[in-house]
Amino acid sequence: MSVAILRQGTYLIASIQSDLSDREVLELRHQLSELVGSYSTRGIVIDVAALDVIDSFVARSMRSIVLTAKLRGAETVIVGIQPDVAIAMVQFRLNLEPLRVALDLDAAIASLDRLTRRDAVDGG
Amino acid sequence: MEDEVRVSIDSDADLVAARAAGRAMAERLGFPRPDPTLIATAISEVARNIVVHVGSGEIVLRPFQDADRYGLVVVASDEGPGIRDIEVALRDEYSGRGGLGLGLAGARRLMDDFEIASDADTGTTVTMRKWRYRDELARLREERRRRA
Numbered sequence: 001m002s003v004a005i006l007r008q009g010t011y012l013i014a015s016i017q018s019d020l021s022d023r024e025v026l027e028l029r030h031q032l033s034e035l036v037g038s039y040s041t042r043g044i045v046i047d048v049a050a051l052d053v054i055d056s057f058v059a060r061s062m063r064s065i066v067l068t069a070k071l072r073g074a075e076t077v078i079v080g081i082q083p084d085v086a087i088a089m090v091q092f093r094l095n096l097e098p099l100r101v102a103l104d105l106d107a108a109i110a111s112l113d114r115l116t117r118r119d120a121v122d123g124g
Numbered sequence: 125m126e127d128e129v130r131v132s133i134d135s136d137a138d139l140v141a142a143r144a145a146g147r148a149m150a151e152r153l154g155f156p157r158p159d160p161t162l163i164a165t166a167i168s169e170v171a172r173n174i175v176v177h178v179g180s181g182e183i184v185l186r187p188f189q190d191a192d193r194y195g196l197v198v199v200a201s202d203e204g205p206g207i208r209d210i211e212v213a214l215r216d217e218y219s220g221r222g223g224l225g226l227g228l229a230g231a232r233r234l235m236d237d238f239e240i241a242s243d244a245d246t247g248t249t250v251t252m253r254k255w256r257y258r259d260e261l262a263r264l265r266e267e268r269r270r271r272a
Contacts, residue, residue, distance in 0.1 A: 019143065022136035022172070052161060053143050055168040056227045084158035088165045092230035 010042040036072040043112035049080030077108040128186040169227035170200035178204030195255025203247035
């Protein structure tokens with residue numbers, strides 16, 4: 001499989017292992033939205049370090065994953081965007097809203113901890 | 125000099141091969157980072173355009189070299205119904221079928237030259253180039269001259 005999905009407490013960590021075809025990107029979106037429900041997931045980390053191209057389709061799919069997860073009650077953080085990929089995304093002018101990013105897994109988990117705690121406070 | 129590489133595009137899985145072939149050729153030609161990634165991303169967009177709008181076509185990658193420059197030409201062609209209004213298709217907000225206008229407009233920004241030829245009889249050909257001066261100073265002089 002080209003994506004390994006691990007569970008850590010109430011978080012899911014999806015680690016992409018290689019360049020993905022469009023079909024595999026859509027599969028990932030589907031899998032994640034299913035898993036969010038099964039494990040009362042509060043947060044998702046998607047590790048994209050293995051992707052050496054993030055084009056309009058992948059960016060759109062990421063947005064869709066983030067928004068779908070949010071409707072299912074989970075926040076998403078993207079981690080590991082390669083430096084050259086970041087330059088390409090900026091030059092391409094890809095719409096990155098509402099992607100939340102972190103440099104590495106630790107930072108992503110810390111970010112989710114903050115986000116889900118704030119949710120709990122907001123929600124009373 | 126290196127030969128051209130042809131990748132036939134029939135499904136979304138072929139995009140992965142086209143991207144990899146473009147990156148490999150860019151690296152062999154000596155393009156510095158991040159150019160191989162920019163080229164691979166642009167190839168991905170024009171290849172997807174073929175898969176989504178027409179179904180099948182071909183990407184040809186061709187190296188070029190002259191006294192001052194080296195570069196890579198990407199030719200994406202299909203025998204589909206053609207793009208009705210190219211100006212509109214290249215607009216950022218154009219969404220065609222599945223929002224691919226953004227893809228073509230973005231691919232154009234990643235490359236140095238970008239041309240589309242399209243009509244209902246012969247289909248669509250996108251030709252895009254990225255090139256580098258062997259001498260970076262010559263490039264800067266050229267850029268300044270063009271801006272003046």
